[in-house]
Amino acid sequence: MWLLPRTHFPSSSSSSSSGSLCRVLAILSFLLFAVALLATPAAASRGDRLPEFKDCVQGCKEGNCLSEKTPLPLHLRLLLWNCPSECDYACQRSVTASRVGSGQSIEQFHGKWPFKRLWGVQEPFSVLFSILNGHVHYAGLKSLKRELPRSYPLYPYYRLFSIFGMFCWLWSTVFHTRDFVFTERMDYFAAGANVLYGLYLAPIRIFRLYRPTYARILRIWGMVCIAAYAVHLFFLLGVRWDYTYNMTANVVVGSITNILWTYWSIRHYTRLKSFWAAWPGLIVMWLIMAMSLELLDFPPVAGALDAHSLWHAATILPGMWWYRYVATLPLPTALSYVLHFALLSILPSPCPGCHVHYVRPC
Structure with a gap:
């Protein structure tokens, strides 16, 4: 493992980092924008x-x-x-x-529950929780840049994880603010890219594919993931827009990722007997339980809070937990202040008493 003082880490220009991040997000948005233009309207609801x-x-x-x-x-x-x-x-x-x-059931319109909007925002709670999720990734990215050395082999992969997370929650915010065919497609495409990147990252971290000896395998694995995403988009846009297929594809990919992290947690907890080694598995368990909210759909309480918005709320703390696992990184920013200290009250530091930065073993 590395035990490095923060002063050993090179600093970077905030302006160049912001510019690089904007370029990445712009490229991702442009590519998905192009394919989203091919979308067609969905069928009506009851x-x-x-x-x-x-x-x-x-x-x-x-x-x-x-x-x-x-x-x-x-x-x-x-x-x-x-x-x-x-x-x-x-x-x-x-x-x-x-x-x-008159005692009748509440029906969906255009595939969604009839929410009470706020200042023109169609689903206020989903928008709020999407912003908080995106903020977790934004704060996590800033902390990664500040705390991790650029020589750390997993740094570029964790950085991309943050960027995909922000990209996903950005379009979730836009979609829940105003539901158009285009914003719906962008939300689905961004979420799919985020889930698939999670699968791409897991073997790199678990099986250490970032090592030079695995360079060829890593290239093949990257091409497989890109090809899988391209086929996914082609089916949705070129063959049939199928909500059930889209959900099934994301569940399958997410389940494989969860199995890999559960395997890693069990193996390393058995060997190290350290609580932090089990964190990925516990995060997976949290997300699986939270996912049940998507299966228990119900009309929005008070016309505002439904199962989908609660699912978005339930993913905030696991995101913070993940960044704390990556490098014990706090997120002391305004929107996550309360959540951060709630998390600290639950999860003890894996390095109590340390006065130097702690990075997980490779």
């Missing part, structure tokens, strides 16, 4: 076919969107709400309130 909903939308459009359009507030127009979409939202809320009042 709520869309309700006669009262259709009549409401038609009447609203005829009364407000034809000759003299009813003006919308600026904050709604900034988020690309227009008269027809405003009618659609108003009728969703009206029909839902009427059904709840």
